[in-house]
Amino acid sequence: MSVEDNWRFRAACLTLLLDVVADVRPEGVDADRVALFDFLAANPLLLAREESDPDRTRLRLAGFDDRALSYSSVVQRYVTRRQRIPDDLAWLITYGLVTVVVDGRVRHRLTPTGQHVARSFMSMYARAYREAAVMVVNRLGRMPDRGLAEVMSQWMTARAQPRSLDFPRIGR
Template sequence: MERAELSPTQTFEPDSQVFFRAAQLLLAFSVASELSIRLPTTERLAAYDFFTANPFAVLSKNDDADSRDSLRLELVGYARGQLSYASLGHRFVSRRERIRADLAVLVARGLVEIGEEAFMITDAGRNIADQLRSAYADAYRLAAEIVLVRLNRLSDRQLRESSAAWAGTHWLLLDLFDDVVHPEVGAQ
């Protein structure tokens, strides 16, 4: 088998890989299940998912709990102010738009199911999530725990407002793709 090589100008971006994003989601579902946190909507799931990947966005440096959680994240390898190809707000919009497709991958493979009131990890999904063992997976679990506990306390409205504030974007930017992807039929 021929080995693929990256040229000096090519980079590998895990976030562009659907199975990488699906594995992250599966880890988040596993943590949510352990914490008895419900995942009732794709909107809430998208916020949980995005801020788990960017946990410092939800932490201030103003209280002891934030300082403690920041230190815990730094100890497992997260770093504040990592360089990125786009602003936090633009990444939030992009990731939120991909959440439905990533969730569909998990549902189609029987790893997540759609319950009456929330999405839930299945036994098969939990089994696979438990097998994901690496420094990255363990760090992601910690970030998910910190983020899910904090964001679960917020109402849907508070979560939308906080997400806009943390991502540093105006709410119109956050809703821009909803208007393009889901235009109202017959609207004039």
């Protein structure tokens, strides 16, 4: 059983992610953004793939290693993760860590309790995941939905090569 199969682990990651996202999108984010940001925060070298990328060095020092990724199954792993997001968010809502905002669309954001919980995580993985989430949100957080959809479309149709993924470089 992979750690990603553990709902508590996934819920903790989403709590950390939503705490980071709140700085850029305090109104909350929809489930599609949550899924994308979460997946990329867990696999940040998909965005910081160039050796000259300063984020790449920081991420490698934090423990992320592109050799540990199976690039032949990146899309499949993303889709699997995306399918779990509604249940994971529902769990967080049930326990009062996340609230839903409906204003023409459904968005999720941390409650004060969720924020407190997110800031209490101190493990090395939590620190590394938070650092990766900051990088992902800084690069993609302000991107409009249409631009994010285009990036996703390019990513989903990209051809993977050994130790590389044709993921477009997005800002910094």
